[in-house]
Amino acid sequence: xxxxxxIGSGPNGLVAAVSLARAGYEVEVLEAAATVxxxxxxxxxxxxxxxxxxxxxxxxxxxxxxxxxxxxxASRLEWITPEISYAHPLDDGRAAxxxxxxxxxxxxxxxxxxxxxxxxxxxxxxxxxxxxFTGDTLLRLPRDPVAAARFGIRMLEQGTPLARTSLRxxxxxxxxxxxxxxxxxxxxSLSGAAAGLLLAAHGHAAGWPYPRGGAQRIADAxxxxxxxxxxxxxxxxxxDDVAALDWGDPAQxxxxxxxxxxxxxxxxxxxxxxxxxxxxxxxxxxAAAKVDFALDGPVPWANTQVARAPTVHVGGxxxxxxxxxxxxxxxxxxDRPYVLAVQPSVLDDSRAPTGHSVLWTYIHVPAGSRLxxxxxxxxxxxxFAPGFRDRILTxxxxxxxxxxxxNPSEIGGDIFGGAFTIRQAFRRxxxxxxxxxxxxxxxxxxxxxxxPGPGVSGMAGWxxxxxxxxxxxxxVALDTLFP
Numbered sequence: 001x002x003x004x005x006x007i008g009s010g011p012n013g014l015v016a017a018v019s020l021a022r023a024g025y026e027v028e029v030l031e032a033a034a035t036v037x038x039x040x041x042x043x044x045x046x047x048x049x050x051x052x053x054x055x056x057x058x059x060x061x062x063x064x065x066x067x068x069x070x071x072x073x074a075s076r077l078e079w080i081t082p083e084i085s086y087a088h089p090l091d092d093g094r095a096a097x098x099x100x101x102x103x104x105x106x107x108x109x110x111x112x113x114x115x116x117x118x119x120x121x122x123x124x125x126x127x128x129x130x131x132x133f134t135g136d137t138l139l140r141l142p143r144d145p146v147a148a149a150r151f152g153i154r155m156l157e158q159g160t161p162l163a164r165t166s167l168r169x170x171x172x173x174x175x176x177x178x179x180x181x182x183x184x185x186x187x188x189s190l191s192g193a194a195a196g197l198l199l200a201a202h203g204h205a206a207g208w209p210y211p212r213g214g215a216q217r218i219a220d221a222x223x224x225x226x227x228x229x230x231x232x233x234x235x236x237x238x239x240d241d242v243a244a245l246d247w248g249d250p251a252q253x254x255x256x257x258x259x260x261x262x263x264x265x266x267x268x269x270x271x272x273x274x275x276x277x278x279x280x281x282x283x284x285x286x287a288a289a290k291v292d293f294a295l296d297g298p299v300p301w302a303n304t305q306v307a308r309a310p311t312v313h314v315g316g317x318x319x320x321x322x323x324x325x326x327x328x329x330x331x332x333x334x335d336r337p338y339v340l341a342v343q344p345s346v347l348d349d350s351r352a353p354t355g356h357s358v359l360w361t362y363i364h365v366p367a368g369s370r371l372x373x374x375x376x377x378x379x380x381x382x383x384f385a386p387g388f389r390d391r392i393l394t395x396x397x398x399x400x401x402x403x404x405x406x407n408p409s410e411i412g413g414d415i416f417g418g419a420f421t422i423r424q425a426f427r428r429x430x431x432x433x434x435x436x437x438x439x440x441x442x443x444x445x446x447x448x449x450x451x452p453g454p455g456v457s458g459m460a461g462w463x464x465x466x467x468x469x470x471x472x473x474x475x476v477a478l479d480t481l482f483p
Contacts, residue, residue: 002253010038013259014222015461027231032238042214049353057342060202061455070478076221078212085203087309089384095303096175102204112172123201159193178313186329250442282429287400287413289373290362295391314339367412417448436464
């Protein structure tokens with residue numbers, strides 16, 4: 001039986017491992033950390049009864065993923081799908097709310113309601129085409145050209161200064177800028193608009209769900225399937241040199257898949273000079289600095305609807321959000337930073353003791369920053385939730401400079417696997433119609449540094465495994481692996 005070794009047990013690595021195990025390979029996953037999951041790990045907080053997600057917390061890309069739909073992840077764990085996909089508090093107790101119901105959202109936006117419908121209804125109506133277009137390499141013809149064209153037109157509008165003429169009310173402009181700011185790029189920008197429009201469309205399609213009990217449930221479901229098909233995961237196995245790794249004989253059909261930074265491929269003894277040069281030219285982007293809070297009650301938002309939203313974009317007006325993201329691009333951090341916050345306890349009582357809650361937050365910072373963001377985040381949330389500081393029982397901060405200790409793939413604290421720019425949407429990490437394949441026989445890239453990039457869709461892992469199987473002369477499709 002041919003062997004497959006996967007480096008990294010993040011969602012892409014586990015998806016690749018499951019695919020290869022179901023295709024008949026003897027699969028072993030090597031994970032540097034003491035627990036599996038990579039970007040979908042969950043840990044206990046220092047106080048009993050509190051549970052924190054280590055990296056990702058809310059998963060719209062997961063429920064929309066063609067792989068996870070074929071895998072039937074929905075039957076393997078309990079999803080919580082909120083009525084409010086995301087909220088954006090404003091000063092004086094006001095807020096903009098993105099309901100899962102598009103019409104309800106548009107109605108509440110008043111003068112901007114018509115534009116919100118025009119912007120998102122065509123994408124929601126062809127969400128499968130949008131997911132297909134954004135979920136693969138862009139160097140191909142889209143299966144749904146209409147969806148791709150609609151997406152591209154809106155990206156051009158929202159990714160340029162024209163965005164100022166689109167949504168004109170403070171609420172409408174803030175609501176869209178908050179979701180676009182996920183991309184951690186200067187604003188306005190085409191790549192930011194692309195990421196934000198996809199997320200906003202998900203918000204009105206399948207919503208922004210998350211697993212009851214924590215993101216770890218996703219990893220646990222994948223590991224269970226892997227083990228059921230003869231595979232295994234070995235934790236505490238840090239790999240920094242593939243030349244020193246016994247992963248088999250590629251001449252006999254053995255495979256090595258890297259769910260890691262592409263830099264690990266540079267340690268292969270037979271890497272061609274040109275390919276090595278291309279990998280070294282691949283750029284990593286700004287970082288994330290994270291704080292988890294254990295609270296003695298819910299966040300006391302001034303707006304009661306924000307208190308019902310698991311995901312909250314804390315950043316004030318569009319101008320403030322743009323300034324926050326542009327400050328990061330200049331190598332600084334704004335005094336009032338854009339904060340991405342998730343309060344899973346709103347709908348998941350397994351995350352904290354009765355009546356208490358947890359809050360997951362991060363801000364964008366320059367790569368390698370040593371900043372402890374606790375006070376900045378606390379102050380910004382207190383602005384919209386007076387009394388928040390008094391609710392804090394304990395907190396844990398992870399500076400960008402320390403993120404690689406949690407996940408070696410996060411170079412400089414970049415949680416996206418590489419700068420999320422338009423150029424690197426095509427060149428991720430190399431310009432190729434099949435960027436998961438390397439020139440080294442049997443070696444494939446299977447991380448967020450390959451298309452479709454960041455997000456817990458598992459599609460980079462699936463594309464890598466499918467490419468490897470095709471190269472081995474055993475092409476498969478999702479419906480053959482998951483009949």
